[in-house]
Amino acid sequence: MIFFAQMRFPRPDFEDYVEPAINLETQVADDIYLRLAVLAILLLFTGLAAYRWRSRRVLLLLSALSLLLLGFVFSACPCPVGMVQNVLAGWFTDYPLTLGVLLLFVLPLAVALYYGRLFCMGGCPLGAMQELLHFKTLQVPLWLDRIGRQLALALLLVGGVTAASGGGFHLCHGDPYFVIFSFGVSWTHLAVAGLMILLGVFVCRPYCRYMCPYGVLLRLCALAAPRKIAITGGDCISCRLCEQSCPNGAIVAPEPLKAAESPEQGRRRLGWLLALTPYVIILCAWAGYSLAGPLCAVHHDVKLLQSLDGNLRSDATVAFASSGRPLSELRDSVAQQRRRMRIGLTISGAIVGLAMMLELMALSRRRSPGRTYEVDAGLCVACGRCYDVCPVEHMTVKLRKACPSAAKSDA
Amino acid sequence: MERRDFFQKALAVLLALPFVGWLRRGKSAGGPLLWQIDPKKCIQCGRCATECVLKPSAVKCVHQYASCGYCEFCSGFFHNQYRQLDTGAENQRCPTGALKRRYVEGPYFEYTIDEQLCNGCGRCVKGCADFGNGSLFLQVRRDLCVNCNQCGIAMACPSQAFVRVPHDQPYLYKHAPKEPAT
Numbered sequence: 303m304i305f306f307a308q309m310r311f312p313r314p315d316f317e318d319y320v321e322p323a324i325n326l327e328t329q330v331a332d333d334i335y336l337r338l339a340v341l342a343i344l345l346l347f348t349g350l351a352a353y354r355w356r357s358r359r360v361l362l363l364l365s366a367l368s369l370l371l372l373g374f375v376f377s378a379c380p381c382p383v384g385m386v387q388n389v390l391a392g393w394f395t396d397y398p399l400t401l402g403v404l405l406l407f408v409l410p411l412a413v414a415l416y417y418g419r420l421f422c423m424g425g426c427p428l429g430a431m432q433e434l435l436h437f438k439t440l441q442v443p444l445w446l447d448r449i450g451r452q453l454a455l456a457l458l459l460v461g462g463v464t465a466a467s468g469g470g471f472h473l474c475h476g477d478p479y480f481v482i483f484s485f486g487v488s489w490t491h492l493a494v495a496g497l498m499i500l501l502g503v504f505v506c507r508p509y510c511r512y513m514c515p516y517g518v519l520l521r522l523c524a525l526a527a528p529r530k531i532a533i534t535g536g537d538c539i540s541c542r543l544c545e546q547s548c549p550n551g552a553i554v555a556p557e558p559l560k561a562a563e564s565p566e567q568g569r570r571r572l573g574w575l576l577a578l579t580p581y582v583i584i585l586c587a588w589a590g591y592s593l594a595g596p597l598c599a600v601h602h603d604v605k606l607l608q609s610l611d612g613n614l615r616s617d618a619t620v621a622f623a624s625s626g627r628p629l630s631e632l633r634d635s636v637a638q639q640r641r642r643m644r645i646g647l648t649i650s651g652a653i654v655g656l657a658m659m660l661e662l663m664a665l666s667r668r669r670s671p672g673r674t675y676e677v678d679a680g681l682c683v684a685c686g687r688c689y690d691v692c693p694v695e696h697m698t699v700k701l702r703k704a705c706p707s708a709a710k711s712d713a
Numbered sequence: 714m715e716r717r718d719f720f721q722k723a724l725a726v727l728l729a730l731p732f733v734g735w736l737r738r739g740k741s742a743g744g745p746l747l748w749q750i751d752p753k754k755c756i757q758c759g760r761c762a763t764e765c766v767l768k769p770s771a772v773k774c775v776h777q778y779a780s781c782g783y784c785e786f787c788s789g790f791f792h793n794q795y796r797q798l799d800t801g802a803e804n805q806r807c808p809t810g811a812l813k814r815r816y817v818e819g820p821y822f823e824y825t826i827d828e829q830l831c832n833g834c835g836r837c838v839k840g841c842a843d844f845g846n847g848s849l850f851l852q853v854r855r856d857l858c859v860n861c862n863q864c865g866i867a868m869a870c871p872s873q874a875f876v877r878v879p880h881d882q883p884y885l886y887k888h889a890p891k892e893p894a895t
Contacts, residue, residue: 309846311782314821321778322825327856328883330747379862388862389731398746398877399735408728415724471863484859486766523728526721602873617758621872625754 334402337376338409341425344368345413348424348684353417356535356695358686364424365433373427378483382410382421383428383516384474386458387465394466394642410516414523418530421520422510422683428479429510432502433685439549440504447551448661450512456654458515460597463646467639469601473515506549510683521680530679533688535698538674545675547691552681556673568666575663583655590651594644601643607636746877748864752850752887754874757839761851762832764866771857772833772866774811774826777887780848783821789841789849790814790824806836847887855883 344364351360372381380388385407392399410421422429442450461473474480478498481491501508510517524530533544533553544553598604606618610629622632677688689695750761750772761772786798790812795804800814811830815823826849833851841849867875878885 309780309782310844311784311846313779313781314783314819316821317818319817319821319823321823324775324777326775326852326884327854330855330860330880330883332880377859379860381862384862392731393734399731400746401735404731404735408731411728412725415721415728470868474861474863475865475868480861481766484766484861487768488766491766523724526717526724528717528721602868617756617871621754621756624756625872 333376334380334400334406337372338402338405340371340376341368341406341409344372344425345410345420348420349413349417351424352420352531352684352686353529356686356689356699358689361423361684361686362434365430368425369427369430369434372425373430373483378427378480379474380406381427382406383426383477383514384471386515386519387461387471387473390462390466391468391471395468411519411523414520414527416527416529418524418527418679419517419520419683422507422517423685426510427483428477428514429507429683431479431482431499432507432509435499435502436506436549437503439506441546441549442505442551444551444665445662447511448665449658451518451661452654452658453512454514455518455657456650457513458518459650459653460593460647461515463643463650464597464600467601467642467646469598469639469643472600476513478509507683511550511681524682525680527679531677531682531684533675533677534692534694535689536694539694540674541693542675543693544688544691547688548677548682549687550681550683550685552678552683553688554676554678556675572663572666575659575666579656579659582659583652586655586658587648587652590647590649590654591644593651594640594647597647598640598643601636601639603632603636604639607632746879747853747855747860747883748858748867748875749853749878749883749885750851751874751876751885752852754872755835755838755851756872756874757835757842757851758871759834759836760869760871761866762834764869765833766861766865767857767859770833770866771854771859772851773828773831773854773857774833774835774837774849775852775884775886776824776826777848777850780846780887781824782846782848783817783823784845785820785822787814787822787824787841788844789837792840806840808832808834808836812837850887852884 344367348361348364351357351364372378380403385403388397388399388403389407391397392404410425413420423433457473457476461471461476465471465473478491478494480486481488481495486492498509540556542555545555547553599608602618606622608614609616609619610622610632762770765771790806791798791804792806797804802810805812809830809832811827811832813825813827815825817823835851838849838851841847864875876885
C-alpha cells in the first residue's frame with residue numbers, strides 16, 4: 303500500500319517526555335577529486351617506470367598500490383572502467399553528469415593517447431588483481447585472442463546502448479571482481495570472482511583482454527600514441543628471446559626472411575576473409591537485433607509493461623497501480639526504449655562483426671623485413687615482463703650501473 | 714607518421730566532446746551522487762534486505778517520532794495475529810527484534826529502532842503504513858552504503874523508489890504531517 307504520512311492517530315500530549323532526536327550520519331567523503339589526484343600521480347610514476355627507469359619491480363609496486371588505494375582505501379565505485387556508461391547516460395538521458403566523473407573517464411584515455419595503456423598496469427585495481435595473481439602463462443593462439451577481444455567490444459556496445467537508453471549501468475555487476483571491492487558476501491558472486499581469479503592464474507589478464515569495455519577505448523587511444531613501450535633499452539638484435547615473454551600477445555615479431563606460407567596461400571586466405579566479411583557483418587547485426595528483445599527486459603518499464611499486458615500480478619504492477627502514472631505514458635516510454643535498444647544493438651552487432659573481420663585480416667598484414675621486435679601499442683599494458691628477458695636490456699642496464707657516462711655514449 | 718598523427722588529433726578532439734556536452738547541459742551539484750529511497754514511492758516489498766551487495770544491507774529503518782501516535786497497539790510493532798500486547802517475539806512483526814517498545818506514560822509507548830539489529834526488511838514500515846501513521850520508513854545509511862555506480866537494490870526495486878540525491882541532501886525524510894481536523 304502506498305500512502306504517505308496519514309495521521310490516523312493524533313500525536314499525544316505528553317506531560318513528561320522528550321522525544322529522541324534522529325541522528326543519522328550525514329558525512330560522506332566527497333573524495334572524487336582526491337581519487338583523481340591519486341590516479342594522476344600513479345599514472346605519472348607508471349610512465350616514469352615504464353619509459354625512463356624501465357623497472358618491472360617498480361611497475362609491480364605501482365600496480366599493488368593502485369589495488370590498495372583505488373580498490374580498497376577509496377571505495378571502488380566509481381571507477382573508469384564503467385564510466386563510459388555514465389557519460390552516455392549523461393548525454394542521452396537525464397542522468398546528471400558531474401565533472402569529477404567526466405574527468406575520471408577522460409584522464410586514463412588522455413594519458414593513453416600520448417603514452418599508451420599505462421592505466422592498465424599502474425592505475426587499475428582490476429588489472430592489478432589479475433597481474434599480481436598470474437603465475438603460469440598459457441599462451442592463447444593469436445587468432446583466438448583477436449576474436450576473444452571482440453567480446454570486450456560487444457560488452458562495451460551493449461552496456462553503452464543499455465545505459466544510453468535509460469536501462470541502468472549493467473556493466474558494473476558484469477565485472478566479476480566487484481564483489482571483492484565492495485566487500486559483499488553473495489556466494490554466487492564470490493564463486494564467479496574466484497573462478498575468474500583462477501583463470502587469471504593461467505591466462506594472463508582474462509578480464510582486461512576479453513571483457514573490459516574500457517580496454518577497447520584504451521586500445522584505440524594507445525594505437526594513436528606517439529610514444530610506445532620499447533622492449534629493449536638499446537638496439538634490438540632480433541635474438542627472439544622476447545617472443546614468448548609477453549603473456550598478453552602484444553609483441554610483434556618482424557617478418558621472417560622465409561615466410562611460413564607462400565604468398566599464394568596468404569592471398570587466398572585474405573580473399574576468403576574479405577568474401578566472408580559482409581556475411582559476418584549481417585550475421586552479427588542480426589544477432590544484435592535478436593538480442594535486443596530479451597535484453598530490453600533489463601529496463602524496469604519494459605518488464606512492468608510485459609507483466610501488465612500478461613495480466614500477471616507482481617509488486618511492480620501493484621506499485622504502478624497506486625502510483626497514478628498513466629498507462630499511455632508507460633507505453634510511450636517502453637516503445638522509445640525498445641526502439642533505442644533495437645537500433646543501438648543492430649548497429650553494435652554490425653560494428654562487432656566488422657571489427658572482428660578487420661582484426662583477422664590485420665593478422666595477415668605484411669611487415670617489411672628486417673624490422674626489429676616491437677610491441678603492439680594497442681595491446682601492451684606496460685607490465686615490463688619483456689624488460690627482464692632482453693639481453694641487450696641487461697647489457698645496457700649493467701653498463702649504465704657500472705659506468706654512467708660510457709652507457710650514454712654507447713647508445 | 715602523418716596518418717597516426719591525424720588519428721591522434723582526431724581522438725583528442727573526440728575526448729574533448731564530453732566536456733562540451735557537460736558544459737552545455739549545465740553543471741549539477743559537485744561530487745558523486747548518492748543513492749536514497751524516496752519514501753513516497755516505497756512499497757515495502759522487502760528487497761532492500763536481500764538485494765544490497767552488502768550483507769547486512771545498508772538500508773535501515775528510521776522512526777520519525779514527530780508523526781508517531783505512540784499507540785499501545787502499534788501496527789508496526791505488532792502483527793495482526795498477536796497473542797498479547799507484550800514484547801514476546803511471537804507477537805512482533807520485526808524478525809530480528811530491532812524495534813523496541815518502552816512504556817512512557819498513560820496509554821502511550823515509545824518505539825525505537827536498534828540499528829545493530831535492523832536489516833532493512835521493511836515489515837514494520839508496512840504495518841505502520843497500512844494501519845498507523847506511517848512514521849516508520851526505510852533509508853539508505855550513508856555510513857554503510859558503498860555508493861555503487863549501479864545500486865543492486867535500485868535495479869530490483871519494483872516501484873523505482875531509488876533515486877540519486879546530491880551530497881547536501883543525503884536523506885529524504887517524510888514531512889511532518891498536519892494534524893487531522895477533528
